[in-house]
Amino acid sequence: GAGVSQSPSNKVTEKGKDVELRCDPISGHTALYWYRQSLGQGLEFLIYFQGNSAPDKSGLPSDRFSAERTGGSVSTLTIQRTQQEDSAVYLCASSFVSSTGELFFGEGSRLTVL
Amino acid sequence: ELKVEQNPLFLSMQEEKNYTIYCNYSTTSDRLYWYRQDPGKSLESLFVLLSNGAVKQEGRLMASLDTKARLSTLHITAAVHDLSATYFCAVDPGTYKYIFGTGTRLKVLA
Numbered sequence: 001g002a003g004v005s006q007s008p009s010n011k012v013t014e015k016g017k018d019v020e021l022r023c024d025p026i027s028g029h030t031a032l033y034w035y036r037q038s039l040g041q042g043l044e045f046l047i048y049f050q051g052n053s054a055p056d057k058s059g060l061p062s063d064r065f066s067a068e069r070t071g072g073s074v075s076t077l078t079i080q081r082t083q084q085e086d087s088a089v090y091l092c093a094s095s096f097v098s099s100t101g102e103l104f105f106g107e108g109s110r111l112t113v114l
Numbered sequence: 115e116l117k118v119e120q121n122p123l124f125l126s127m128q129e130e131k132n133y134t135i136y137c138n139y140s141t142t143s144d145r146l147y148w149y150r151q152d153p154g155k156s157l158e159s160l161f162v163l164l165s166n167g168a169v170k171q172e173g174r175l176m177a178s179l180d181t182k183a184r185l186s187t188l189h190i191t192a193a194v195h196d197l198s199a200t201y202f203c204a205v206d207p208g209t210y211k212y213i214f215g216t217g218t219r220l221k222v223l224a
Binding site for chain 2: 031033035041042043045048050056058059091093097100101102103104105106107108
């Protein structure tokens with residue numbers, strides 16, 4: 001596609017439920033990133049993929065969080081047993097590694113845990 | 115731990131005035147990025163600075179990078195209301211784990 005696509009754009013869930021957030025990066029971009037932005041805050045790094053592998057998972061807040069990427073393209077961020085503190089906007093970005101390193105962001109998935 | 119600090123955090127300025135936003139970082143990096151975020155929207159890339167002394171300009175915004183001082187500036191010339199947004203700088207320390215600054219919320223008053 002022309003840009004980074006994320007879905008759903010909004011998700012309201014009950015505490016304890018699992019959620020899946022999807023990111024479809026720009027075609028040809030080998031690097032994919034997930035960030036989290038809480039209300040009025042900066043961006044918190046979650047995970048980085050180079051191709052299908054994730055050399056850096058250091059930002060995942062807990063073992064309830066996991067992410068995968070298949071076919072070097074689409075990525076899914078899964079949050080199990082959601083908690084209220086998981087409420088945030090989850091941003092996905094992609095880049096072409098051998099270029100300037102500029103990140104291109106999707107519109108984000110706003111997660112609200114009741 | 116790499117830290118990226120921006121100041122000011124909040125900036126309210128009159129139209130037609132000039133101001134500078136500062137971005138300081140704590141480790142060696144030759145790559146620094148500026149992004150703009152409008153309320154409820156995602157981040158839009160403004161500038162990519164890839165070497166010491168790099169200067170980029172677009173309209174009323176000009177960004178520069180001093181890697182020796184670990185400092186980047188975003189200068190606003192003759193501000194207009196349309197520039198109201200939150201501005202983030204981000205540093206790539208070479209690990210692809212980009213670290214973003216705290217953001218500067220700019221409000222330009224008519």
